[in-house]
Amino acid sequence: MDYEQFRARYQQVFDSIESQPAAHFAPSLAQLRAMAAAIQSPKDRRRAENQIATIGDVLSYDDEPPLSPAMVNAVRAHDRGSADAGTPAERIARAESATIEIGRIADTAGPAEQAAILDLNEPLYMLIMSLESAESR
Structure with missing residues (x-):
């Protein structure tokens, strides 16, 4: 993954912040984190992580109710799954x-929340594909 691909997606998310509630952005933030983790350059990866933190700061001002327990658990699972420690196989x-x-x-969440939770899998699939591609080189 290169930084410019990340930057394009980041800009889309950032530009839409004012038009959506904070809870809407959990899948997008998860996707951005996975994209940032796949950036090869440590300098660009750090820059991407800082930009994600900026979105988090902006969203923290939103007075939306907190995320549901199911979404919190799904985000935690996503964060564990996208951690960058270990070998590619790990x-x-x-x-x-x-x-x-x-x-x-x-499967245990309400119908209105299921799609948003499942959207957290997309960046994990992207990460898996990226790592499998890197392993095959």
């Missing part, structure tokens, strides 16, 4: 495990 296994856990959480 990271792939962790991401695959997180997608399964997120699926189970979505």
Whole structure:
């Protein structure tokens, strides 16, 4: 993943902040975190992580009710699955495990929330594909 791809997606998310409630952005933030983790350059990766933190700060001012317990658990599972520690094989296994856990959480959530929870799997799939591609080189 290169920084410019991340930057384009980041800008889309950032530009839409005023038009959506904070809870709407959980999947987008998860996707941005996964994209940032896949950036090769440490300098660009740090810059991307700082930009994600900026979105988090902006969203923290939103007075929306807190996320549901199901969404909180799904975001935590996503964060564990997208952690950048370990070998590519370990990271792939962790991401695959997180997608399964997120699926189970979505199954227990209400219908209105299921799609948003399942959207957290998309960046994990992207991470898995990126790591598998890197391993095959």
